[in-house]
Amino acid sequence: MKHYDAIVVGGGPAGITAALYLCRSGISVAQIEMLAPGGQILKTESIENYPGFPKGIKGWEMADAFAAHLDDYELDRYNDAVLKMEQVPGGWSFSVGKETIVGKAVVVCSGANPRPLGVPRETQLTGRGVSYCALCDGNFFRDKEVMVVGGGNTAAGDAIYLSRICKKVYLVHRRDKLRATAIYHKRLEDLPNLEFVWNAVPRKLVADEGKLAGVRLEMLETGEERDIAVDGLFVAVGTEPNTEFLGGALQCDETGYIVADESCATEVPGVFAAGDVRTKFLHQVVTAVSDGAVCAEEAAEYLAI
Numbered sequence: 400m401k402h403y404d405a406i407v408v409g410g411g412p413a414g415i416t417a418a419l420y421l422c423r424s425g426i427s428v429a430q431i432e433m434l435a436p437g438g439q440i441l442k443t444e445s446i447e448n449y450p451g452f453p454k455g456i457k458g459w460e461m462a463d464a465f466a467a468h469l470d471d472y473e474l475d476r477y478n479d480a481v482l483k484m485e486q487v488p489g490g491w492s493f494s495v496g497k498e499t500i501v502g503k504a505v506v507v508c509s510g511a512n513p514r515p516l517g518v519p520r521e522t523q524l525t526g527r528g529v530s531y532c533a534l535c536d537g538n539f540f541r542d543k544e545v546m547v548v549g550g551g552n553t554a555a556g557d558a559i560y561l562s563r564i565c566k567k568v569y570l571v572h573r574r575d576k577l578r579a580t581a582i583y584h585k586r587l588e589d590l591p592n593l594e595f596v597w598n599a600v601p602r603k604l605v606a607d608e609g610k611l612a613g614v615r616l617e618m619l620e621t622g623e624e625r626d627i628a629v630d631g632l633f634v635a636v637g638t639e640p641n642t643e644f645l646g647g648a649l650q651c652d653e654t655g656y657i658v659a660d661e662s663c664a665t666e667v668p669g670v671f672a673a674g675d676v677r678t679k680f681l682h683q684v685v686t687a688v689s690d691g692a693v694c695a696e697e698a699a700e701y702l703a704i
């Protein structure tokens with residue numbers, strides 16, 4: 400069993416920043432990251448609202464640059480899913496693969512994952528036409544017709560990206576206007592191969608030989624059904640926080656986000672939550688990075704007591 404001053408769970412912008420600040424404070428750090436460093440930015444084509452990049456930066460480029468910033472610091476990195484977090488004398492223990500590690504302080508930056516639509520056959524057709532990542536899977540639908548569902552920034556960004564690859568993009572939203580940032584609206588309206596489908600929700604997925612062939616929509620204003628033939632369905636209806644491993648150890652709100660204020664402190668002394676996994680007004684890369692710095696300083700102060 401290995402012991403650390405602090406354990407950072409997650410390797411997205413919040414986790415990388417927290418680890419950086421903790422290392423710079425001379426604290427022994429273990430960072431647990433399930434996949435490659437970067438978190439959700441790896442699924443984002445271009446990040447246009449992070450200061451310093453007026454022309455935008457590719458998500459993977461930003462992830463690489465963030466991760467490289469840790470290269471000169473000493474920390475132990477564990478590439479595995481966290482299975483369990485448990486309170487033990489002197490801190491918190493984590494099961495990571497076959498190992499158990501213990502930290503006096505914990506910074507939870509486990510982020511969030513795409514929320515499923517919740518329609519029948521969605522799981523069976525995932526990877527067979529249904530996708531949650533336009534950037535990862537868009538190329539499979541080159542010159543084909545696809546649908547994006549959602550009205551937020553992810554749906555808007557995905558629709559713009561897919562319009563460059565696909566023959567036609569239907570953007571389906573359950574309201575008559577998007578919740579996405581205003582800058583996206585005009586760009587979407589100007590796309591010749593994009594059709595908005597307002598006040599509509601998918602009710603049924605149509606398959607042919609085990610692959611998605613179309614989506615049946617309910618038109619909310621009229622109650623009528625509309626069938627649209629598409630090869631790809633990109634679900635962008637928000638995210639769900641990754642908190643399963645907590646096993647109820649921390650208080651979460653009704654939507655599952657860890658309750659923590661701007662100091663990133665949870666109700667449990669020594670445990671902090673940063674980035675997309677915590678309750679907050681604005682989930683962005685820039686606020687995740689800010690959280691990472693704040694909670695690292697808070698954790699350092701906690702460890703000094």
Ligand code: NAP
Binds near residue numbers: 554636637
């Ligand atoms: P989001 O902002 O929560 O938007 C989710 C969208 O899906 C909403 O339009 C919602 O409709 C719709 N929706 C939810 N459940 C649905 C269902 N069951 N069926 C149909 N539609 C459903 O999620 P997001 O776009 O993934 O963004 C998540 C966070 O990341 C946000 O804070 C966002 O600002 C941030 N983000 C930022 C950028 C950027 O700054 N460029 C890019 C990507 C993400 P309603 O509108 O009716 O609620």
